Amino acid sequence: MDLLKINLNHIAIIMDGNGRWAQDKGLERTAGHAAGEESLSRTIHWALDNKLKWLTVYAFSTENWMRSSDEVEFLMFFNRDLLIRRRDEFNELGVRFHFLGDLEDNKIPDENKVLMSETEELTSSNSKLNLVFAFNYGSHNEIHSSIQKFVNDNRNEVDLNSVSNKFRNYMYIPEMPDPDLLIRTAGEQRLSNFLLYQLSYTELMFFKTLWPEFGENQLNEAAEEFSKRKRTYGNA
Ligand code: IPE
Ligand code: IPE
Numbered sequence: 001m002d003l004l005k006i007n008l009n010h011i012a013i014i015m016d017g018n019g020r021w022a023q024d025k026g027l028e029r030t031a032g033h034a035a036g037e038e039s040l041s042r043t044i045h046w047a048l049d050n051k052l053k054w055l056t057v058y059a060f061s062t063e064n065w066m067r068s069s070d071e072v073e074f075l076m077f078f079n080r081d082l083l084i085r086r087r088d089e090f091n092e093l094g095v096r097f098h099f100l101g102d103l104e105d106n107k108i109p110d111e112n113k114v115l116m117s118e119t120e121e122l123t124s125s126n127s128k129l130n131l132v133f134a135f136n137y138g139s140h141n142e143i144h145s146s147i148q149k150f151v152n153d154n155r156n157e158v159d160l161n162s163v164s165n166k167f168r169n170y171m172y173i174p175e176m177p178d179p180d181l182l183i184r185t186a187g188e189q190r191l192s193n194f195l196l197y198q199l200s201y202t203e204l205m206f207f208k209t210l211w212p213e214f215g216e217n218q219l220n221e222a223a224e225e226f227s228k229r230k231r232t233y234g235n236a
């Protein structure tokens, strides 16, 4: 499918169902996160093969800190291990990494912070695919921090009419276009604090498939379904 022709520029994915996948197999929940790595790799390759420009994946939410300390520790370890093992491979394929979230939070281990900023730097001149890792991301936090920065910068000349023009410049990644398509796996039909501002006119698709089972077939199906949707943005 020619994604350019169908105006599919940015896909965002809520990668859900790792824990259930593992539990169904009698394994620890963390085994499901490990298994999700291959689905992510398949998805990145599909995006490159189909010349998608932006792919955003929800890797860890601001609410995920509430999980057991074992699971949180595993996820922190897993996210840095993934970068260490695979960033060169994706760098060579022309992938530019971005990290979306409250990356200064004290809860994030320093090693993760260093790896994320090194990976952004390493891949900063790539342009085939922008891969956005939403990490310690929560839409409420993003909106609140944007308001704080906006108010700070505009203290002396608060022109409230300019809010709508300037607000985007204060979001975590101002140059990130709004997603055209949001996919959530594993059957839940909710946003879980993901990109609430940016998803205003995004097409939503929900798959029953658990994230570790997700791949090219579902992505092709999603693109096909997207090509049939009529986006009117409030127009008749
Ligand atoms: C998504 O899978 C991955 C993260 C939230 C990190 P879950 O871990 O939420 O899996 P389920 O929803 O419990 O099956
Ligand atoms: C959303 O999934 C967060 C990520 C996929 C990283 P959750 O599994 O945490 O969301 P809820 O609890 O089902 O809403």
Ligand code: MG
Binding pocket: 016, 017, 018
């Ligand atoms: Mg879940």
